[in-house]
Amino acid sequence: MVPINPALFILMMVIVNLEHFVSRKEGTSDIKFSAELKKVQSVEKTIQNTCLIITGNTRDKSIEIVEEALEKAKVGFVSRETFMEVNEKDSQEAEIIIINGKLFSSLGDVDVLFKYLKKGKHIIFTSLPDAAYIYSSGLDKIMGIKNITISEPQEEAKFLPGFMLGGFLEFKKLSYEASEVQLLSTTKTYVTGKKNSPLIWRNTYNG
Numbered sequence: 001m002v003p004i005n006p007a008l009f010i011l012m013m014v015i016v017n018l019e020h021f022v023s024r025k026e027g028t029s030d031i032k033f034s035a036e037l038k039k040v041q042s043v044e045k046t047i048q049n050t051c052l053i054i055t056g057n058t059r060d061k062s063i064e065i066v067e068e069a070l071e072k073a074k075v076g077f078v079s080r081e082t083f084m085e086v087n088e089k090d091s092q093e094a095e096i097i098i099i100n101g102k103l104f105s106s107l108g109d110v111d112v113l114f115k116y117l118k119k120g121k122h123i124i125f126t127s128l129p130d131a132a133y134i135y136s137s138g139l140d141k142i143m144g145i146k147n148i149t150i151s152e153p154q155e156e157a158k159f160l161p162g163f164m165l166g167g168f169l170e171f172k173k174l175s176y177e178a179s180e181v182q183l184l185s186t187t188k189t190y191v192t193g194k195k196n197s198p199l200i201w202r203n204t205y206n207g
């Protein structure tokens with residue numbers, strides 16, 4: 001079997017959940033999902049730019065996947081290279097801020113995140129920033145991280161009930177690397193890898 005990049009697959013799963021978020025908020029009932037993850041049949045009105053994507057100046061595949069999936073799902077979004085390029089309209093409309101995690105230290109700082117968190121925005125990192133930066137910047141508290149160990153090979157991913165439609169799903173034939181992460185008690189884990197180490201989780205920061 002040819003190894004696949006599970007990060008891209010998982011990001012598609014995240015977009016499916018973003019569709020649910022938007023459909024609930026907008027009160028639409030005409031968005032249906034197929035076995036191919038998504039097939040938008042009809043949308044009665046244009047949705048505002050619900051998502052703000054901070055891409056960094058070296059766009060990686062994960063950002064391209066996010067943008068493509070949002071377009072297919074008819075979820076409005078706007079992409080900016082850094083937080084410095086975000087204007088007032090972007091900031092007001094976006095309810096979800098999606099950040100290229102690998103480049104976060106060059107895109108802005110933790111104070112920027114505090115600003116959005118205080119406004120009730122949801123923050124999504126497409127990948128973990130550098131571990132040393134996470135600790136030195138205080139990002140560990142925002143992300144709900146207690147400890148990060150060295151990256152190591154992984155061979156499976158488990159989607160826990162509450163994240164995917166249909167409950168528990170397990171994919172054993174994956175080949176990738178990911179850090180082993182220990183989380184704070186304020187988090188909820190949705191996807192795990194080897195040794196049940198979290199791959200996708202949510203942290204409730206300051207309520």
